[in-house]
Amino acid sequence: MTIRHHLSDNLLMAYAAGTLPEAFDLVVATHVSLCDECRARLGALEAVGGAVLEEGPRCAVADDSLAATLQRARSRGKEPIPAPVPRVGGFPEPLRGYVGGDVAGVRWRAIGGGVRQTILPTARGASARLLHIPAGARLPDHGHRGLELTQVLRGAFRDEDDRFGPGDIEIASEDTQHTPVAEPGEDCVCLIATDAPLRFTTMLPRIAQPFFRI
Ligand code: ZN
Ligand code: ZN
Numbered sequence: 001m002t003i004r005h006h007l008s009d010n011l012l013m014a015y016a017a018g019t020l021p022e023a024f025d026l027v028v029a030t031h032v033s034l035c036d037e038c039r040a041r042l043g044a045l046e047a048v049g050g051a052v053l054e055e056g057p058r059c060a061v062a063d064d065s066l067a068a069t070l071q072r073a074r075s076r077g078k079e080p081i082p083a084p085v086p087r088v089g090g091f092p093e094p095l096r097g098y099v100g101g102d103v104a105g106v107r108w109r110a111i112g113g114g115v116r117q118t119i120l121p122t123a124r125g126a127s128a129r130l131l132h133i134p135a136g137a138r139l140p141d142h143g144h145r146g147l148e149l150t151q152v153l154r155g156a157f158r159d160e161d162d163r164f165g166p167g168d169i170e171i172a173s174e175d176t177q178h179t180p181v182a183e184p185g186e187d188c189v190c191l192i193a194t195d196a197p198l199r200f201t202t203m204l205p206r207i208a209q210p211f212f213r214i
Pocket of ligand 2: 142143144148172178
């Protein structure tokens, strides 16, 4: 798997510090479990955190919030994310506790246009869902009122920004407006977390969105 779209340092730092809502935490953990590069960057950030703390008051850290963040990173006590184990077809480890082992075991709900979703049980503040988009199908054009992380698990989609294949993550925010379209040939399965309702440009999705909690 060649991953071209990665997590930002800000997200990795917030993850390390344990300050992300559960839904974003899950997406970051899933990406890190698939991506050697981000796993290495996460390890480096945590190592920097440890070094800063050991230096204590002698260390000229201008930004107190960074030190506080790293303090939390050090004390969060999470298990390190293991390197990925090659597996055929199954979900990455962090997801398995939420939806079971594979796409076949998911309780999907149709949301129109052939697209199916299942909402994952995460704490309030942000929501996480799996989306199953048939090959060639498109999602409604939309903007964002907050942060949206889209982790591709299988298949691929394109939008106005780029192409996102297996393992890639798209980070969309208030200034992103896009129409994701699954590539032909293979259905696309994504893990998506959002912390605010999407901004749809057409009427039908707008009417439906409270029902589907999008
Ligand atoms: Zn990565
Ligand atoms: Zn979006």
